[in-house]
Amino acid sequence: MRTVPATCRSCGKCVRPAWRHVTTARRFSVSDTGEPILVVKDLVKHFPLTQGIVFQRTVGHVQAVDGVNLELYPGETMGLVGESGCGKSTVSKLIMGLEKPTSGQILFEGKDVAAMSRRELRRYRRQVQIVFQDPYASLNPRMTVGNIVAEPWDIHPDVVPRKERPRRVRELLDLVGLNPDYANRYPHQFSGGQRQRIGVARALALRPSVLVCDEPVSALDVSVQAQVMNLLEDLQDELGLSYLFIAHDLSVVRHLSDRVAVMYLGRIVESGTHADVYDQPAHPYTQALLSAVPVHEPALRGAKERIVLTGDVPSPADPPSGCRFRTRCWKAQQICVDQDPALVDRGQGHPSACHFAESVEIVHTD
Template identity: 65%
Template sequence: MAEPILEVGGLVRHYPLTRGVLFRKQVGVVRAVDGVDFTLGRGETLGIVGESGCGKSTVARMLVHLERPTAGAIRFKGEDVVRLSGRALKAVRRNIQMVFQDPYTSLNPRMTVGDIIGEPYEIHPEAAPKGDRRRRVRELLDVVGLNPEHINRYPHQFSGGQRQRIGIARGLALRPEVIVADEPVSALDVSVQAQVINLMERLQGEFGLSYVFIAHDLSIVRHISDRVGVMYLGRIVETGRDSEIYDRPRHPYTQALLSAVPVPDPEAREHRQRIILSGDVPSPANVPSGCRFRTRCWKARERCATEEPLPAAVPAGARSTTGTAAHLAACHFPDDHMDGVT
């Protein structure tokens, strides 16, 4: 059993809703993230999927301390990062780096590639001697598949896939142990997506990285992830190994997401069950009582409106290689079958 390198418990991020001009008064909150729990093992890739607006990117920003949680804990090697400040926080942030979604806006257009990748050394000078930084940057460019001779070029002189490789090189500069990738390939062409994903898999083996990989493309998440967490309206409703989530989904929302994945086989596509969810995603400022998915769920019963479901092991007692429950679903009536779906 490998000890988790990152543990997230009860993570909450609420944004206040205010009214008034001179005298502002809080009239509510937007529950962007409303109680997220997960663990990340050393050398593991945890994929987080869900619809736009479910809170995935907010979780990513809190993991790297770009935003401070309203409540909850983020433990890196057992130490709660949320409670740290000053030098202690700076040391931890060196070990948790981020790759952003947009490979162009995340790079300063007025800085050369060499300055962009080498900038972390200005903040953490202990990571590389000043006279050795140029060589380190060239090595990083080579590692991510770029020409080291292009060190003096600017971001606009590269393609989208090359720019994302620059972002990955910047994330690797300080030799982190955890990388949070917030939809790193969603803005790229399909062929380029495959190249970047293969690069990230290779780097994970070379540098012993652990990934939190956030995306909305289920096929990409399945390709790269060891475990998957499915988010809906600020919470993770199902977690499990990739084979369990994709082959035996237990939560109705997960089943609906997977039914929407395109199938390349025409015969299989004709016989598959397609789930069309009714209504829209509720506002995070007005979350439904009980189960937050019940307003769109075809299995909803009276109990779902009054009692919030807690994650339960499926099957009970199963364990993964990281010591966490192998398959958890927050549903009162988990079922492999899609009864009532047409």
Template identity: 75%
Template sequence: MSEPREHGATAASSLSTSSPSTPGTPAPAGPARAGARGAMGESLLEVRGLQKHFPLTQGIVFKRTIGHVRAVDGVDLTLRRGETVGLVGESGCGKSTVSKLIVALERPTAGSILYKGKDVARMGGRALKAYRREVQIIFQDPYASLNPRMTVGDIVAEGWAVHDDVAPRKGRLKRTQELLDRVGLNPDYVNRYPHQFSGGQRQRIGIARALALQPEVIVCDEPVSALDVSVQAQVVNLLEDLQDEFGLSYLFIAHDLSVVRHISDRVAVMYLGSIVEEGTDEQVYASPSHPYTQALLSSVPLHEPHLRGQKDRILLQGDVPSPADPPSGCRFRTRCWKAQDVCAQEAPALVDRGQGHPSACHFAEARMVVPVDVE
């Protein structure tokens, strides 16, 4: 059987110019526009001192804890209304664990997650149910995140069975079709199964499912890492269009720095469970001040051949330390070319040391790694 073609936009450029519903037709089932939600820039989500430690146990019958994996160890983040915050870092640094903590799939070991001033960790019952409606997630793997035994229509509408006040039973099929159409899929695909779609189409189904409950915040946990480059551009442009239309706030988690730069207003760089640098996309990419951020940018391939010789090449020595036994002081010191005795004795605070944005390095120094005219 031939693979179903995507309905509507099939190129990145066409996605970025999608228009809202025409007059006289029902609006897609999605969040209210930003104007109805409140003023832009209002703080929605505040993460303070967030920690998540997983116990290491030994024994089969009588298990005892012999240590902890410090997956997340002191993360501070703020997400404002209508803003996109990019969270970047190499595999194993704790990005996905942060996403699970924020959507209440995991309970934090310490710290707080404040949503509109209320601590998520202390929520239960109706409060937690209401929070999970407001904060949705798009998972990394579009193949594993969809139930293969459910049709696309049932997958998108599943949340309405729990939050039945969002969509009345009558008319749910029509609202499901509107959501599929809004994310660039044929509305007639509601009775198809996930295996009948490509990877990019499955990720669009995941986006439609996240939009169904009319959230204010969407956590995007590496939503394009499993897709090829051309489909990545389409999905990113779709996310930007939906943000403009519905006033969404995104926490966009990825390890592809070029994608994060394209979509993010602010960027936080994570290493071994902690934030090591934070700033606007221009500050982090044009003048990174932490050695780890500089090394990450150095690894980004440049598509323009005439610019490749202008990029600084930074090669890190050694392997990433185990989160079960992180180094004392600065966690990056075992791979850092600037490391001195103070780095092993004192953990650097995430503060501005004269570079214009916070950096957790005793010897922070702004350095242009890639040419500034490269997008």
């Protein structure tokens, strides 16, 4: 394990590591960054539903992603929140180029990812890497840790000369808090948190500028989650990375993110800074999610109203007309059936897709 630095790199005074001050001393400001490094415009992905064995015909579409807009700035952490099945992981696959969008654009430094040639896409993937959810399934059990971390250099041999690779592997393992001597071990010899650190080291091998983190801590214990989150914040300070952090755990996203976007059934229903979304949520779905976050302070227990949503999440193959959340919303009226609410600021200081949006203060849980 690496030794903790003697002084904090954020304030320069205390002896705690820098990542302990990220949420207070180093909050990202959009106004200081200029142009976004990654832009998602009206992104749509519909998967066809087919019938028949020999002669297949399309009978419908699963609307996994339907009109998502996002912006990611250099050095920023953008949190993407939503329950399972809302389309978060599909967004990450589209950004990585693992799926082709039905329509819309993904612009990296002004270039459309879907229109890139194979050579351009190869260069793009050096700049945008992904950390997967399952820290064991994403690692080849037949390869040593050293070979796993060095594998990206076999695809991009011009990044690191072959003679320098053993040294660089040791440096990367040390960077993510692992003993460099572990390079000859296999994934099954590590704990879940250590395996996730190996995945992060592999993602950093090509020196990317953007990391797409697809629920990287959801499969880990709470104590291990804290270690991985602290690692990600430390790496962001050291390397200037930008994160698209996808999760369903609201407390994790609040700890890491500078801005937050809330997804429901393939669409963004609310977005804003972490303070806007968590302290003054305007959309009923966001309010219901935050009301379910456990309160750890005994003095605050019982001070927050629990919002229980009724009914099931509609099928993305047949979403409701108008507002997609209306079938579970206690504010729903006829206008919600007839008109799809736009994602605009309705007087709460940040955009929300609700005809009856209103800010509601949520009891702090940290």
